[in-house]
Amino acid sequence: MKRCVIWGTGQVGKAIIADLCNMPYEVVAYCSSNFEKYADKTVNGKRVVSPAELKEMCEKQRVDSILIGVIHKCHLKEIQDRISWDFPTGIEVITWQDEGFQEDLLDKTRKNFKGREHIWNVDFEKESEIWVNHFSEEIDYWLLSAANPEGLEHKNCQKRLKNTNFISSERIHPFLTNAMLLSNQFDLTEGSVVMDLGCGLVSKYGNILPTQQRINLLQVDALAPFYNKIVEKFFPGEKGDHSFGLFEFISGFFEKEFCDLILIDNALDHCIDPYRSIVECLYILKKGGRLHLFHRCSEALFEGYAGLHKWNIDSDVDSHLVM
Template identity: 30%
Template sequence: MDIPSLQNTATWDREAWTVRAPAEVEFWDRWITSKGDRWPVDFQRRTDPNAPLTPMLVDLLPHLDLTPGQTVKVLDIGSGPLSYVGYAHDTYQVDLTAVDPLSDEYNRLLDSVGVTGVVRTRPGYFETALADFGAGSFDVVWCFNSLDHSIDPVLGLVNLLSVVKIGGGLILSFCPNEAEQGKYKGLHQWNLDLDEGQLVLTQLGRKTSLQGLLDQQKIVKRMVGGSRAGVKERVTYLIRKTANVNLSQAMLR
């Protein structure tokens, strides 16, 4: 099957996404079979059932409506074969759900090397998260290097904000302009970036703002780092949900 061209954006649907997905599976195949490839510490963390929650998530927790001792429901969406979020915290129990469209392929690879004892990824798309889980189903949503791999990032972000409880939180982290850097290969078809401090989505010279969706919530912290030799620049938002999402209001300027 020919890979659809983005010059006709109407073809960028689930079928087109699936045609481009094997490159993503190949990357994770190398990572799994080599137990981390160039990132062995990453593999060790993701396969450790006692791994502590990632510091970014820990930093967000005090800003959320949580009670000490409660079970915190966390969604890792676009998780890849294994979640990076972690499982252990001194104050809270953690109930982790990991979702990725390629979960069946990833689980087959994990079975082949005997990985057990940690949460396995289940099938799911950004675009169906609200229908799959329902509104307000999670205390925290973790979205790391994945929204710009989706079919429809605007719908994806709306869904992520919708499945978080009011008083819960979203962590959105990305490397700017991955599609431009990757020459629109594989699943890199969208760019997330900052434009004068505003979150934007771009593709082949076209641009729209996503900032209105964030402005409906409380941005606890925005971090911009990296860009030194050998380290990609990264943008990370820690967000507290304070209101239900209204896409029409978010689009008005």
């Protein structure tokens, strides 16, 4: 068992300790770059040490590994540089973003589910409170990355706003292959109702099929009022046409057997209750309609459980959906 100190006392650092269960790491302490804030305090029952004390622990070989649990790249680099410059060599330094570490976590998760029955039980009131407390972070993300002309998503959003093709050029492998199959696989024709649920600031899909037939594409999101304002304010000449709808109550916004196809693109992990959300989606699908999910495996893990990223969507060895 490796003696490990988690460097980072924020949301990521606090959350990742649960992922270390049944892994070869014993968390002996937390470390904070802002030690004065945590002096004489504990995090998850573990004492918080200063970088200087952590260095001393490493020198005395009381620590085998340092797990860096921060999400911002600038802070991550600062910590990595400090360890590289000041700390003794031979200490294992890993981040929750390291591919090997995340693969170990995913393997552990899959093994825990294998051969076990799990009853889905969500504290809806608690999860709702978490969602309300963090949804503004999603808005901030789009303001910084898309509304800002220098933001990483600004050009992508401009392209999406102009795109009319159901199969957009943005949908690269493996999504491109899937998107190309959608219109044929799901028998989409003129007037088919397709909902991009949890679409974000701008849908990645257009309303014209490869056959030049037009579908009725609906952009639906719980943050629709904010997204419409952002589009109209920061993308001149464009009009926001999102419709408001909550995953968990979508049957209250749309009629039974309303949609031919529902697309959920890396958004189910944002939900208050993803299982309930799927059931609600099935209610508004037409008979023979499809619910299509595109998700990065264990998105919450990859995002460090930050903001609205609260659920890991995965599949087991039998290709069953695991949440």
